[in-house]
Amino acid sequence: DSGVTQTPKHLITATGQRVTLRCSPRSGDLSVYWYQQSLDQGLQFLIQYYNGEERAKGNILERFSAQQFPDLHSELNLSSLELGDSALYFCASSAGTSAGELFFGEGSRLTVL
Amino acid sequence: GEDVEQSLFLSVREGDSSVINCTYTDSSSTYLYWYKQEPGAGLQLLTYIFSNMDMKQDQRLTVLLNKKDKHLSLRIADTQTGDSAIYFCAEPSGGSYIPTFGRGTSLIVHP
Numbered sequence: 295d296s297g298v299t300q301t302p303k304h305l306i307t308a309t310g311q312r313v314t315l316r317c318s319p320r321s322g323d324l325s326v327y328w329y330q331q332s333l334d335q336g337l338q339f340l341i342q343y344y345n346g347e348e349r350a351k352g353n354i355l356e357r358f359s360a361q362q363f364p365d366l367h368s369e370l371n372l373s374s375l376e377l378g379d380s381a382l383y384f385c386a387s388s389a390g391t392s393a394g395e396l397f398f399g400e401g402s403r404l405t406v407l
Numbered sequence: 408g409e410d411v412e413q414s415l416f417l418s419v420r421e422g423d424s425s426v427i428n429c430t431y432t433d434s435s436s437t438y439l440y441w442y443k444q445e446p447g448a449g450l451q452l453l454t455y456i457f458s459n460m461d462m463k464q465d466q467r468l469t470v471l472l473n474k475k476d477k478h479l480s481l482r483i484a485d486t487q488t489g490d491s492a493i494y495f496c497a498e499p500s501g502g503s504y505i506p507t508f509g510r511g512t513s514l515i516v517h518p
Contacts, residue, residue, distance in 0.1 A: 296451065333441065334509035336509070336511065337508040339500070339507065342505060394504070396450070398451065398505060400449050401449055401450050
């Protein structure tokens with residue numbers, strides 16, 4: 295158990311819809327990272343937050359957004375969903391800003407029909 | 408992770424050694440990682456190596472780093488069925504230190 299909790303574990307929705315994925319980092323960790331894992335793209339970094347502020351941005355689409363709340367949990371919002379957004383979305387956390395070891399949650403599997 | 412490349416599959420017999428290879432692109436990386444993903448689970452850090460090292464050994468795991476060729480390998484001695492998983496090579500991406508992952512190598516261990 296990494297200590298990182300993600301909900302929901304599975305989500306099925308239709309094209310055009312909007313979903314929110316939630317992540318609670320490991321106790322004491324201030325950084326949260328979101329990754330997307332798909333068969334064709336592999337594991338792609340989306341975005342990092344540190345103590346409530348956006349820290350780094352990766353290959354995140356404009357239809358996607360994220361935030362980190364004062365209690366350090368984070369949410370990833372995916373809107374205007376397309377079939378190609380079907381993937382496993384991982385949240386990871388680390389103590390500081392400079393990554394080091396990332397602790398991953400078990401992921402949220404999104405299926406867009 | 409187009410900057411980190413790995414072969415996608417490796418099949419070995421139980422008891423044999425497994426060698427998973429990786430090439431990376433950023434010569435300024437201060438360290439490189441190997442993560443392991445078991446079925447239905449998230450990634451977990453397996454080991455890492457600093458860029459000023461050529462080799463690191465940790466029980467059954469040996470990491471070799473060839474900086475000239477930007478080549479990293481992970482050797483698992485006496486591979487067991489419990490080692491079946493996906494192994495990811497990763498390097499910190501530029502100054503952000505956020506890991507850029509390869510596509511992962513699926514290790515299949517058969518009796």
